[in-house]
Amino acid sequence: MMSIAQIADQGYNNINKMLLRANELAVQSTNKIYKDADRIALNNEIQNIIDEIDNIATGIGFNNTSLINSSIKQIN
Numbered sequence: 001m002m003s004i005a006q007i008a009d010q011g012y013n014n015i016n017k018m019l020l021r022a023n024e025l026a027v028q029s030t031n032k033i034y035k036d037a038d039r040i041a042l043n044n045e046i047q048n049i050i051d052e053i054d055n056i057a058t059g060i061g062f063n064n065t066s067l068i069n070s071s072i073k074q075i076n
Helices: 002-029 036-059
Strands: none
Touching: 002 036
16 A cells, blocks of 8 residues: 555656646746747647646556546545
């Protein structure tokens, strides 16, 4: 069970880092020095981050059960 918890914890840590990066990009995009093309590039990076978060949420699993994106409350 300890290894399952460690795997899930690492997934949550990775998601947290990605959300922090997405927040940085969102704040950065409000800066007046960026042009529309720059904001599009920032938005594309945010979309890639969202896709990767989805991959982590569905990809981290144990015994064919997702540890992050699952409705199962107990692992036997």
